[in-house]
Amino acid sequence: MESRTVSVRKGLFSVELRQGGSAEPLLFLHGSGGVREGRYLDMLAEHFTVYAPSHPGFGESDGLDHIDDIIDLALFYHDLMDELELESAHLLGHSLGGMLAAEMAALCSHRVRKLVLANPVGLWRDDEPVVDFFALTPPEYLRHVLHDVDSAAAKQAFGAPESQEEVMEAMYQRLQSFSAAGKFLWPIPDKGLKRRIHRIKAPTLIVWGESDRLVPASYAQDFQSKIAGSQVTILSECAHMPMIEKPDEFVSLVTGFLSA
Amino acid sequence: MKLHFFHLMPYRFLPDDFTEKHRSVWVDVDSELFDPVKGHELYNENLDELEYASELGFDGICVNEHHQNAYGLMPSPNLMAAALARRTEKSALVVLGNSLALYNPPTRVAEEFAMLDCLSGGRLVAGFPVGTSMDTNFCYGQTPATLREKYQEAHDLVMQAWTRPEVFSFNGKYTQLRYVNVWPRPIQQPHPPIWIPGGGSVETWEWVVRNNYMYCYLSYFGHQRGLNVMKGYWDEVERQGKERNPFRAGFLQFIAVSESDEQAEKDYAEHAEYFYNRCLRVYPGFADAPGYRTMKTVRAGLRAQFERQTSQAAAGALTWKNFVDQGYILAGSPESVAQQLEEAARALNVGHMMVLLQFGSMPPELVRKNTELFAKEVMPRVRPVFDEYQDDWWINPLPEASRMAPGAISLPASAPAGGGA
Numbered sequence: 001m002e003s004r005t006v007s008v009r010k011g012l013f014s015v016e017l018r019q020g021g022s023a024e025p026l027l028f029l030h031g032s033g034g035v036r037e038g039r040y041l042d043m044l045a046e047h048f049t050v051y052a053p054s055h056p057g058f059g060e061s062d063g064l065d066h067i068d069d070i071i072d073l074a075l076f077y078h079d080l081m082d083e084l085e086l087e088s089a090h091l092l093g094h095s096l097g098g099m100l101a102a103e104m105a106a107l108c109s110h111r112v113r114k115l116v117l118a119n120p121v122g123l124w125r126d127d128e129p130v131v132d133f134f135a136l137t138p139p140e141y142l143r144h145v146l147h148d149v150d151s152a153a154a155k156q157a158f159g160a161p162e163s164q165e166e167v168m169e170a171m172y173q174r175l176q177s178f179s180a181a182g183k184f185l186w187p188i189p190d191k192g193l194k195r196r197i198h199r200i201k202a203p204t205l206i207v208w209g210e211s212d213r214l215v216p217a218s219y220a221q222d223f224q225s226k227i228a229g230s231q232v233t234i235l236s237e238c239a240h241m242p243m244i245e246k247p248d249e250f251v252s253l254v255t256g257f258l259s260a
Numbered sequence: 261m262k263l264h265f266f267h268l269m270p271y272r273f274l275p276d277d278f279t280e281k282h283r284s285v286w287v288d289v290d291s292e293l294f295d296p297v298k299g300h301e302l303y304n305e306n307l308d309e310l311e312y313a314s315e316l317g318f319d320g321i322c323v324n325e326h327h328q329n330a331y332g333l334m335p336s337p338n339l340m341a342a343a344l345a346r347r348t349e350k351s352a353l354v355v356l357g358n359s360l361a362l363y364n365p366p367t368r369v370a371e372e373f374a375m376l377d378c379l380s381g382g383r384l385v386a387g388f389p390v391g392t393s394m395d396t397n398f399c400y401g402q403t404p405a406t407l408r409e410k411y412q413e414a415h416d417l418v419m420q421a422w423t424r425p426e427v428f429s430f431n432g433k434y435t436q437l438r439y440v441n442v443w444p445r446p447i448q449q450p451h452p453p454i455w456i457p458g459g460g461s462v463e464t465w466e467w468v469v470r471n472n473y474m475y476c477y478l479s480y481f482g483h484q485r486g487l488n489v490m491k492g493y494w495d496e497v498e499r500q501g502k503e504r505n506p507f508r509a510g511f512l513q514f515i516a517v518s519e520s521d522e523q524a525e526k527d528y529a530e531h532a533e534y535f536y537n538r539c540l541r542v543y544p545g546f547a548d549a550p551g552y553r554t555m556k557t558v559r560a561g562l563r564a565q566f567e568r569q570t571s572q573a574a575a576g577a578l579t580w581k582n583f584v585d586q587g588y589i590l591a592g593s594p595e596s597v598a599q600q601l602e603e604a605a606r607a608l609n610v611g612h613m614m615v616l617l618q619f620g621s622m623p624p625e626l627v628r629k630n631t632e633l634f635a636k637e638v639m640p641r642v643r644p645v646f647d648e649y650q651d652d653w654w655i656n657p658l659p660e661a662s663r664m665a666p667g668a669i670s671l672p673a674s675a676p677a678g679g680g681a
Binding site for chain 1: 397398401402403404405406543544545546549550551555558559562563565566
């Protein structure tokens with residue numbers, strides 16, 4: 001994967017973009033923590049041209065002041081697709097990115113070839129509320145998003161940094177990412193997707209980690225019932241981070257669905 | 261200097277096992293712990309204490325706003341200030357304040373503050389805090405990343421509502437009003453003094469000084485820890501080329517006066533421990549929502565935050581010795597407290613000292629003792645400090661002769677006595 005900066009709307013936004021591979025375009029939309037490190041992006045790039053941007057306000061991307069809500073963000077991504085000269089693409093959205101991908105597919109269905117939603121947020125049930133992850137301390141957060149906090153994959157992706165400088169940088173990155181995410185999810189991640197989700201026309205796969213304690217896997221049924229023809233796959237021994245916790249299964253599932 | 265009596269109105273009856281059984285005094289504190297009958301007693305006691313302070317000659321009496329909080333029973337400080345306006349005559353009513361972003365529309369604040377100013381004959385000090393993260397983000401659902409922008413916009417609306425005589429339209433991002441025309445208007449013209457309680461953010465200092473407002477630092481951790489924050493503020497005052505006038509600053513300080521240092525510990529230690537160990541038990545997840553502080557302020561304070569988290573993890577329950585040694589509480593005989601207070605005021609360069617003489621579980625008799633000793637023995641000693649400066653951040657009430665007091669209620673001779681149930 002290579003990194004570069006893309007200017008959108010004549011410099012109003014400067015976007016940090018990772019890109020790799022060839023063949024069909026696949027836009028990966030990250031969750032509230034920013035683009036998580038892991039081998040899944042390289043693995044996907046063996047099958048697709050993967051575009052993995054940081055949303056405005058995350059990582060090195062700026063311009064969040066010009067975006068007020070999730071609809072603004074979805075339309076911003078159509079501007080980014082214009083800039084990348086992508087008439088259409090597959091969308092793979094994780095968590096907040098899943099909510100975003102669903103909104104994009106509902107707003108402009110002709111630009112979305114196929115849609116994969118991995119542990120998306122965006123719907124709400126009073127009987128099983130999505131956990132307020134903004135109020136979790138970092139150790140509690142890990143216990144909610146990982147099936148096994150002691151697994152090698154978890155430790156590699158989320159392990160405690162060594163030096164004080166790295167710890168402080170990690171604190172800063174977390175605050176920056178969650179601050180930006182709050183613009184779309186605070187205080188309850190239910191921002192009207194339920195009124196628009198029926199417009200999704202793209203073939204859709206919903207992937208969920210069975211032991212997700214942040215957004216319970218029962219929400220998979222809510223998404224499925226609202227997106228015509230969609231299919232669900234539940235991954236066992238996996239929580240909120242399937243691309244980190246189960247990279248091989250996740251990538252082969254996504255690749256199989258998008259290539260079929 | 262001016263001395264103000266500050267009240268938090270804490271709930272005094274949290275159980276002894278509170279810290280073991282409950283994770284937070286704030287936001288999700290167990291509603292079962294609140295007894296409304298005790299609430300009845302507390303509100304009346306606490307108002308008595310504020311009124312007594314006014315009688316004893318404190319320059320101001322202070323109330324503030326907290327939500328879903330067991331150490332601050334004032335979701336609406338304006339209700340308390342309204343009650344105080346009727347039974348006090350001279351003290352300023354210092355409302356510290358209304359968290360502007362929480363009022364919809366924010367002209368509500370312009371209206372209620374104008375009501376208070378009219379009711380009190382021009383004795384209102386108008387405080388505009390952003391509000392803590394617990395109050396604003398978690399209890400009142402405000403998005404952290406946009407809270408400050410919303411606050412700024414609400415501030416602009418309130419100030420225009422007070423100062424523009426014509427009916428006008430306000431087309432904001434967070435509030436749109438076709439007809440802004442506040443009735444009533446404040447007695448103090450162009451508006452009551454504006455005090456901004458802050459927590460030490462760089463942007464707030466810049467803005468407060470530029471607008472010539474008064475800045476107050478309402479910390480619970482005393483004058484020693486407050487030095488850095490106040491230094492940052494005074495550096496900004498100098499950077500903008502303004503006078504280092506102590507009256508453009510306020511500070512909150514816990515005070516415990518008794519016959520001697522030993523007696524102070526006997527009188528107040530358990531109530532201080534109640535405050536610092538029970539009342540300040542806030543679940544860490546609620547302490548600072550991501551985005552509540554600007555990233556610039558976060559970057560500036562990152563090392564301090566890292567060190568604080570490390571030291572908090574190591575610290576156990578705090579005791580009286582900690583409070584006194586570290587200056588959280590100025591305690592001792594009147595002479596000793598007066599000397600400590602003058603030194604602190606001079607070091608901080610603060611002309612508006614807000615003293616907390618009721619803290620934690622302190623019962624009315626003890627509050628009365630502390631308040632009396634302070635007013636009679638300490639206040640006269642420290643009042644002349646900073647006399648050489650002019651206070652341009654103070655109230656401008658009606659002349660005393662023109663101020664109304666509550667009228668006597670005289671029933672017609674034929675009316676039945678009492679009434680109601």
